[in-house]
Amino acid sequence: MFNLFKKKKEENHLGDKYLSLKVREVVKETEDTVSIFFEQPEPFLEYKPGQYLTVILDIQGKEVRRSYSLCTSPFTDPHPGITVKRVNNGLVSNFLNDHIRPGKTLEIMKPLGNFTCDFHSKNKKHFVMVAGGSGITPIMGILKSALINEPNSKITLIYCNRSEEQIIFHKALNQLEDIYAGRLIVIHNLSQPSSNWKGLKGRLDASKLKDTLESIHYPELDQIQYFICGPEGLMNTTVSTLESLGIDDNQIIKESFYTDIEAKEEALKSAGKLAPELSREIEVVLEGETYHFEVPAGKTILEAGLDHDVDMPYSCQSGLCTACRGRLISGKVDMIEDAGLSASEIEQGYILCCSSKPASSDVKIKIE
Known part of the structure; x- marks a missing residue:
């Protein structure tokens, strides 16, 4: 994958499927979420937008592994990064939020995952993205990649959270909306907003989702693709609503963070x-x-x-x-x-x- 950014040499201590990455920066996104950015290794980290890293840690003498989606785009971001939200009693998510600082080195498995797509400058596509909570993480990388690589494509993001304070990448999304006015629409839906919230309220049910989707139409675009990532309930509601609208399965790409x-x-x-x-x-x-x-x-x-x-x-x-x-x-x-x-x-x-x-x-x- 073509990359314009300068790379720093990092020693690879593990096998072909593994890397050691040095933490460059830790950004607090919300009270319970951080983004961890890494120095580029040598050779640089190749990944597709929407893929994930597996972090390998030794906690109290036991090896533990967890997957975290990349929040960055290889086309726009010089340093790869993951976003980690605390989970109740989450061993690794709490450890990463509390103890990871710049200069530390993390062992990872190289990027994997099918929640991605290819881009082409001649595409005229409508990307419809539905995210809930930390489900915004892989979608952020795809969103930025589409905006930079497909100047004729447009994006609608429906992003669900509990409250204003829980919106991950809130500032960055606002900035992208300003930069790509007319090409990016971000629709926030909050289940427990403050009294002065002017956007969508309550849980995103089938009726609200259908009305939102039908209100945005771009006749000049010849393709439409749906990306869904978030809690199981949100994903089930979204998929069933799309099916009721006659959307073909091939147009729907989804990523789940949890299964029983x-x-x-x-x-x-x-x-x-x-x-x-x-x-x-x-x-x-x-x-x-x-x-x-x-x-x-x-x-x-x-x-x-x-x-x-x-x-x-x-x-x-x-x-x-x-x-x-x-x-x-x-x-x-x-x-x-x-x-x-x-x-x-x-x-x-x-x-x-x-x-x-x-x-x-x-x-x-x-x-x-």
């Missing part, structure tokens, strides 16, 4: 859609090495691999990212959650090891 994988597994069990839970021997090919190990009944492929000291890559452990992605060479697996994979990846035989359990005795997986 245990509830999904119980539902699949109740429906009789899962194979009997048995201990099975499997084969995993990782970085040219072949490993054979047993996956005990009830455990995922990733859990068993880590138990056998196989250094399998992973991050979210809930099927939402693709850090643990592998290609199923033979056999069958039950994949409880596949939200991190695109339809084409699933067709090509890719699985997520963190949410998959062997369903036959001839399972062979190549980690890619």
Whole structure:
């Protein structure tokens, strides 16, 4: 990816999938949210707008990993950055908010993720973006990239929060609206606003969303694409509303930060859609090495691999990212959650090891 910005050399201590990044700046976005910007490594960090980094920390002697979306654009921002919002009892999010300062070095996995798109200067596209809370993070990078790369495209952002104080990137969004007047419209919706709030109020239900979408129309644009990221309720409401309006699935790109994988597994069990839970021997090919190990009944492929000291890559452990992605060479697996994979990846035989359990005795997986 072409990059105009000056790079600083950083030593890479880990394998090909990992990097050490030095913190350049920490910006407090709201009372419970910070953005962490990094010095550019050498070679520079290649990523697509909307992708995420996996942060690897040692907290109280235990390795923990969490995925955080990049809030920056490789086309406009000289330094890559992630935005981290505190989560109640969140081990890593609270640690990053409280203890990360400029000069510190963080270990990461290189950027991954399918919540992105390609850009072309000749496109005439309407980007419709619906975000809630920290769901603005990946959308911010996509938004800035579209504005700079597609001068004939326009963007409508519907951004939901609890109150004015909770709006992440509030100042930056206002500045972008001024710079790109006529091309960027930001519509804020607050569920618990102050008494003098003039914008949309209450939860974003189907009726309000439909009215908002139908009020903005650009007949001169020949494409429309929807990006959705936020709490599960907001995403479900948005997707169902778009479906009721006849929007094709191919036009909708969504990113979820949360899934109840245990509830999904119980539902699949109740429906009789899962194979009997048995201990099975499997084969995993990782970085040219072949490993054979047993996956005990009830455990995922990733859990068993880590138990056998196989250094399998992973991050979210809930099927939402693709850090643990592998290609199923033979056999069958039950994949409880596949939200991190695109339809084409699933067709090509890719699985997520963190949410998959062997369903036959001839399972062979190549980690890619």
